[in-house]
Amino acid sequence: MIQKARGEDSQSLLREIAYSCLVLPTETQAERDSDIYFLRQLSKVLKAQRAKQEGTLSSGCKTGAKKVRIELLEYLRQIALKQGSRVQTANIYCRFFKFTEDNLVKFMLEVKDILRKNGCFGFTEIHPQDRELLSPHIQYVGTNADKAEALIADWLVKNGFEISIESAIGKAGEKRGYELLASGEIDSSNLVVMSLEGAIAKQEWRDREETIREQEKKELEQKEQERKALEEEVLKELEPLLEKNRARIEAFKQELSKITIKTPKKRDSSKIREQINTMSNEEFEKHTQKLLLRKRRR
Numbered sequence: 001m002i003q004k005a006r007g008e009d010s011q012s013l014l015r016e017i018a019y020s021c022l023v024l025p026t027e028t029q030a031e032r033d034s035d036i037y038f039l040r041q042l043s044k045v046l047k048a049q050r051a052k053q054e055g056t057l058s059s060g061c062k063t064g065a066k067k068v069r070i071e072l073l074e075y076l077r078q079i080a081l082k083q084g085s086r087v088q089t090a091n092i093y094c095r096f097f098k099f100t101e102d103n104l105v106k107f108m109l110e111v112k113d114i115l116r117k118n119g120c121f122g123f124t125e126i127h128p129q130d131r132e133l134l135s136p137h138i139q140y141v142g143t144n145a146d147k148a149e150a151l152i153a154d155w156l157v158k159n160g161f162e163i164s165i166e167s168a169i170g171k172a173g174e175k176r177g178y179e180l181l182a183s184g185e186i187d188s189s190n191l192v193v194m195s196l197e198g199a200i201a202k203q204e205w206r207d208r209e210e211t212i213r214e215q216e217k218k219e220l221e222q223k224e225q226e227r228k229a230l231e232e233e234v235l236k237e238l239e240p241l242l243e244k245n246r247a248r249i250e251a252f253k254q255e256l257s258k259i260t261i262k263t264p265k266k267r268d269s270s271k272i273r274e275q276i277n278t279m280s281n282e283e284f285e286k287h288t289q290k291l292l293l294r295k296r297r298r
Contacts, residue, residue, distance in 0.1 A: 001170045002145050003089040008070045017046045020125035021112040041068045079121050080143040088145035092138045092152045092168050097161040120148040249281050
């Protein structure tokens with residue numbers, strides 16, 4: 001079922017972050033930075049949601065979900081504009097999906113890979129039955145939603161989580177989850193309402209946070225290496241010029257020291273030579289400029 005994209009006030013978008021997969025472009029460094037940024041923000045929202053459930057965070061406190069929804073939807077719209085597509089929502093039934101750790105890991109890894117390879121960028125999460133859809137389903141919000149819907153439905157059917165692609169995408173006449181449950185066609189254990197405290201949630205986000213830390217560490221190391229390499233390259237290029245200038249100045253000083261300078265009788269020329277030899281390059285240049293200036297004035 002294809003619908004318009006969830007809005008910033010949608011309670012369903014980012015509701016099940018622990019059982020989700022984020023798919024964004026990662027070809028350029030800027031895109032990789034954005035991917036890391038959103039993973040970090042989602043992790044913060046998830047922690048706030050858990051704290052609310054545990055009662056350690058007041059119910060009146062914000063989790064930051066709305067801010068992330070606004071930023072994520074805007075970023076997805078930019079991606080869609082480049083693709084020539086648009087951001088939409090696809091809901092795909094998964095009525096025979098059993099919420100075990102193995103199945104959830106399989107979903108997070110395989111569906112993410114399938115969507116990325118086919119240019120479907122967005123946020124995918126597994127929802128239990130809710131007010132809108134009275135069956136467990138996968139909600140995808142992102143670009144190329146029609147393609148994502150077909151790909152996810154195909155994956156569900158191949159893994160035995162749905163009867164057919166038609167039933168997965170909600171064609172007319174298909175029974176809903178509660179109807180299959182009442183008729184005994186599916187086991188009630190398939191309709192377990194997920195908790196954010198599941199072991200897979202903890203492990204998945206622990207892995208994501210570790211990935212973020214490793215990525216940041218690698219980026220800092222890479223920038224430091226680039227800085228050192230650039231510094232060495234600049235010094236390497238300047239060294240011949242500096243060496244050449246030093247040699248020329250020393251030669252010029254030696255030549256000048258051999259010249260007998262006409263000075264007033266009260267001054268000793270040997271002292272002047274001695275002064276020249278003891279001058280630094282900077283002092284010598286200033287002294288030479290003064291002599292030239294005097295000569296021009298005469």
